[in-house]
Amino acid sequence: MNRLLLLLLFLAFSFTFLLAQSDDPLRTKANELARQFIITDGHVDLPYRLRVQNFRLEREYLGIPVETDKGDFDYVRAKAGGLDAPFMSIFIPASREDNGARALADSLIDMVVGITQAHPDKFALANSPAEVEANFKKGIISLPMGMENGSPIERKLENVQYWHDRGIRYITLTHSKDNHICDSSYDTTGTWNGLSPFGQQVVREMNRVGVMVDISHVSDSTFWQVMEMTDVPCIASHSSCRKFTPGFERNMNDDMIRRLADNNGVMQINFGSTFLDGNISKQMDEKRAELTRLLEEKGLSYDDEEAQPVIDKFQEDNEVLMADVKTVADHIDHVVSLVGVNHVGFGSDYDGVGDTLPTGLKDVSQYPNLIYELLQRGYSESDIEKICYKNVWRVWQAVEDAAE
Known part of the structure; x- marks a missing residue:
């Protein structure tokens, strides 16, 4: 009898909780804002995940980016979450330095292009904020691209222009090891004590061509040197706050966050639990x-x-x-408390951090949960619009304008 009573009480509580959720005006508002505002995400590792799964642009594989129970991203879930402009990560492992990096990057870009060609009613390329906005009005998800690891530049400065021409709109200078451009936060070698001489030329060339400099993954010394020499704002496409992960150089400390804001840049919060706690x-x-x-x-x-x-x-x-969705909001709160709401955004690292994603943000369908949490904490609609996309648009447009 006691077990039956407990079961009935549990069912009654669950029904009340679900009813309260459905009647919660902030929950309704969060869902509305997720569709009203463009949502951009600085880093989604779909291309490399598909490559690992031996993705081929043959008929039986065309459904993979549309609807699947694999990974964190597909069209159906992205639409459910209001995601409009996920930057497709053209990820190049550190092992590809001087080992076919350019060929791998080309193949991953070809894959993204192929997805848009296979599903033109669902996906489109986008090389500027204006192109994303045009796609958004048509209800089409944009697939801008960023290159994670500058190894495909392959010591040839003209390759910066080549990658821009291929649609790359930011380059993360390195990944898990020092490369020919700069030192990595994960490497203890300190090959260059920051940027290499060639890396300094790369930063200037990225400014000239119109490719955003991404300082995620770089060592602290690299970060400070980039800040001193860049002529335009930079991004951290998928980094979180070191305050919550002491000693983890991959995240950004408070002084770095302040300096990135002085540069008018944006820090896009990584959702991986090891980045959050x-x-x-x-x-x-x-x-x-x-x-x-x-x-x-x-x-x-x-x-x-x-x-x-x-x-x-x-x-x-x-x-x-x-971690959970509240932890992600804590990182956003921390950036806002340091430098204001104009310098933070989303950089989930979906399909890149495995099973460490936080409760409430397990895939691309769940951005409304984070918007709901921000509304609960008193963020205005204008604040949320900036976090969803306007802050990144400011940087992206500034880089485009400077190049023109």
Whole structure:
């Protein structure tokens, strides 16, 4: 009887909660704003995910970007979440430095172009804010492109123009290792102590050609040197606040956020839980070390077929609680408290951070949850419009104007 009573109470509470949600005017307003405003996201790793899945532009594969239960992005979910202009990441692993980087980048760009050609009623390329706005009026999702890792420049300054001509509108100068342009936040080598001499030329050429400089992934010394020499605003396409992840150089500290704002730039918040909460990152590191020891005791490596059941069981028994949508809003709050609402946006890293996405932001259908959280915290519609796209538009247009 007690169990039945508890079940009935639980069902009554759930119904009341769902009814309250449906009647919540802020929830309704969040859904409306997600469709009223353009939503841009600085970093979605769809192209590389599809490449890993051996994507081919043949008939049986054309449905992959439209509707799928794989990954974090497809057309149906993007439409549900109000996402209008996800920057497709042309991701080049650090291992491709001097190892076919340009060919890989070309193939990923070809893939994005192919998606728009296969589904012209759903997707279109976009090389400027004006083109995104024109697509938005038609109800079409724009696929602007940014290159994650400048390795495909391949020590040839003229390649900056080449990539611009191919549709690249920002370049993340490096990724997880120092490259021929600059040092990485993940690398301890300090090859250049910031920008290489060639990297300095690359920054100037990006300014000249009209490609946004993305300082996500770079070392602190690289960041400060870029700020000193760039003539136009820069972006951090998918970075979060180091205040919440002490010692994690991949994120930006308060002085860097202030300097980026002085440059009139924008910081686009990464949704990965390890970027949002240092305690989660620590727990995951500890669990990873524990799993490694367990495999070693069994004489196994991660790549062994026999290891997979052990890995699955360990993960099932050692689940780490991820961040949630409120944590993402905390990072937005922190940027706003430091430099104001004009210098923050969304840079989810969807399809790039695996299963570490926060509760309430598990895929591209859930941007209204973040807008709802911001409304609850007192952000105005004008503030939210800036965060959704206008801040990024300001930088993108400034870079375009300077090049012209």
